Amino acid sequence: MPRTKLRIVLLFGGRSSEHAISCATAGGVLGAIDRERYEVVPVGITRDGAFVLEHDDSTRFALDVEVLPEVADNGTRVHWPESTRSRELTVVEDGVSRSLGEVDLVFPILHGPFGEDGTVQGMLDLLNLPYVGNGVLASALGMDKHFTKTVLEAAGISVAPWVTLTKRGWTADRELWQRRIEGLGYPQFVKPARAGSSVGVSRVTGPEGVAAAVAMAFAEDSKVLVEREIVGREVECAVLGGRDGAPARVSVAGEVVVTGRDFYDFEAKYLGAPGVELVCPADLREGELAEMQRIAARAFESIGGEGLARVDFFLTESGFVVNEVNTMPGFTPISMFPKCWLASGLTYPELIDELIELALE
Numbered sequence: 001m002p003r004t005k006l007r008i009v010l011l012f013g014g015r016s017s018e019h020a021i022s023c024a025t026a027g028g029v030l031g032a033i034d035r036e037r038y039e040v041v042p043v044g045i046t047r048d049g050a051f052v053l054e055h056d057d058s059t060r061f062a063l064d065v066e067v068l069p070e071v072a073d074n075g076t077r078v079h080w081p082e083s084t085r086s087r088e089l090t091v092v093e094d095g096v097s098r099s100l101g102e103v104d105l106v107f108p109i110l111h112g113p114f115g116e117d118g119t120v121q122g123m124l125d126l127l128n129l130p131y132v133g134n135g136v137l138a139s140a141l142g143m144d145k146h147f148t149k150t151v152l153e154a155a156g157i158s159v160a161p162w163v164t165l166t167k168r169g170w171t172a173d174r175e176l177w178q179r180r181i182e183g184l185g186y187p188q189f190v191k192p193a194r195a196g197s198s199v200g201v202s203r204v205t206g207p208e209g210v211a212a213a214v215a216m217a218f219a220e221d222s223k224v225l226v227e228r229e230i231v232g233r234e235v236e237c238a239v240l241g242g243r244d245g246a247p248a249r250v251s252v253a254g255e256v257v258v259t260g261r262d263f264y265d266f267e268a269k270y271l272g273a274p275g276v277e278l279v280c281p282a283d284l285r286e287g288e289l290a291e292m293q294r295i296a297a298r299a300f301e302s303i304g305g306e307g308l309a310r311v312d313f314f315l316t317e318s319g320f321v322v323n324e325v326n327t328m329p330g331f332t333p334i335s336m337f338p339k340c341w342l343a344s345g346l347t348y349p350e351l352i353d354e355l356i357e358l359a360l361e
Helices: 021-034 121-125 135-142 145-154 169-170 176-184 209-218 266-270 286-302 336-343 348-360
Strands: 005-014 038-045 050-053 076-079 088-093 096-102 105-108 162-168 188-192 202-204 223-228 233-240 249-258 274-279 310-316 319-326
Touching: 005 286, 021 038, 021 348, 038 096, 038 169, 050 076, 096 145, 105 121, 105 348, 121 135, 135 266, 135 319, 145 266, 145 286, 145 319, 162 169, 169 209, 176 209, 188 209, 202 209, 209 223, 233 286, 233 336, 233 348, 249 286, 249 336, 286 310, 286 319, 310 336, 319 348, 336 348
Parallel strands: 005 038, 005 105
Antiparallel strands: 038 050, 076 088, 088 096, 162 223, 188 202, 188 223, 233 249, 233 310, 249 274, 310 319
């Protein structure tokens, strides 16, 4: 009897410091995906990189301040197809191998290195498995803040002035790099070049805080970005790829209003810490939204974007400055990406459908 539902592998967890956020995103998708249309195979990646068959239960992956969700090693091992001639997944459990069936699509909701950076996308390309989201190049560019800025600047898009540090350079000639950092002015933000969710990020108000901030960022990555702080409203747009060769589509804007914190950090983003409000749609003057949407689409196209992205801006007195292009944005029902599309007329389940259709196309 032929299958009537698409079989979707939901891939989440991973080796990065954003493991828990990926799990929370998986919980949101598991709870909202249309079960009349899709059969879901939840595959978790443990912090050690093992592929395991997870429970199809969204409540297991709820964000809890006390205990963050994670993929535990339950002893199962999921095996990908051996060649492009098959799309069959198998799982070994208690020493016995069984089929998980032919897969139609992979939905990799992985954040950070070893998932959002093109590595998993490359693996899926090798296996010729269709997947949701950006390809290898756009994923790698979006993950690396230095190269994102380099590409955007070449495309004529304004970005914050920055200096990029490597561990080798910082150790070999700290005095030189400190002078370059001084040249940016203060306050500054110091952040890992290839991490997200504000992990390892510090706000520095003077030279005395730089060394500690750089050390904290180097704990997350071997490459660190130091940026001059941009004074402006923090606004964001969600982007979806166009259908049938059409241009990318851009949502209304959302705004992050920070009132009682230095910046929109991990605790405020995910653990309910006070001092931050997410507003969608943002209150923009006539013409501002259109300009923001134009720049967001341009940024998406500049990195070779496919599927989805969230483009983060500062709205300053002199115009828009792009802060980041996030190629796998937070995707829980309360995250800014789905909130912006909801305000644009697309519900959370419909957004999941659209991403799947884009991937199949």
